[in-house]
Amino acid sequence: MIVLGCITLFIFLMRFVIFKFRESPKFLLAKGHDMAALDVIHSIAQYNKFPAPKLTYDDFKALDYEEAQKLSATSSAPLVTPQTGPQKFFPRLKLVAVTSFKSLFGHLGALFRTKIYVYLFVVLAVA
Numbered sequence: 001m002i003v004l005g006c007i008t009l010f011i012f013l014m015r016f017v018i019f020k021f022r023e024s025p026k027f028l029l030a031k032g033h034d035m036a037a038l039d040v041i042h043s044i045a046q047y048n049k050f051p052a053p054k055l056t057y058d059d060f061k062a063l064d065y066e067e068a069q070k071l072s073a074t075s076s077a078p079l080v081t082p083q084t085g086p087q088k089f090f091p092r093l094k095l096v097a098v099t100s101f102k103s104l105f106g107h108l109g110a111l112f113r114t115k116i117y118v119y120l121f122v123v124l125a126v127a
Helices: 002-017 025-030 034-047 057-074 086-112 115-126
Strands: none
Touching (some): 025 034, 034 057, 086 115
C-alpha cells in the first residue's frame, strides 16, 4: 500500500510540475470564461497544426444573447398575477420545474433511450 501510495503521489506531483494541462473549452464556457475558452481552442489548433478557427468572442456573445431570448420568452410571464389565481399558478410552476429539470439533467436521457442502455446502466451502477 505504501509503494502504491508513493507512486500515486509521485504521478500527482508530476501532473503539476511537468505536464501543463489546461481546462477544457466546454468547462470554461460553462463558467463564463469565454476569452479563456477561445484561447484554449486556438492553442489546441496551433498544437495540432490546424488553421486557427474563425470563432470569435462576438460569436459567443451572440449565442448568449439568443439563449437569453429563449429563456425570457418562456419565463417572461409572472407565476401568479391577480387575474390568474392559483388555478393557473400550479401548471405554470410545473412548467418552470420541468424546464429547469430538463436543463439540468436532459443530457442524461441518452442513458435510458433503449432497454439495453438501461440494463447496462443498472448493471454498472450495481457493480
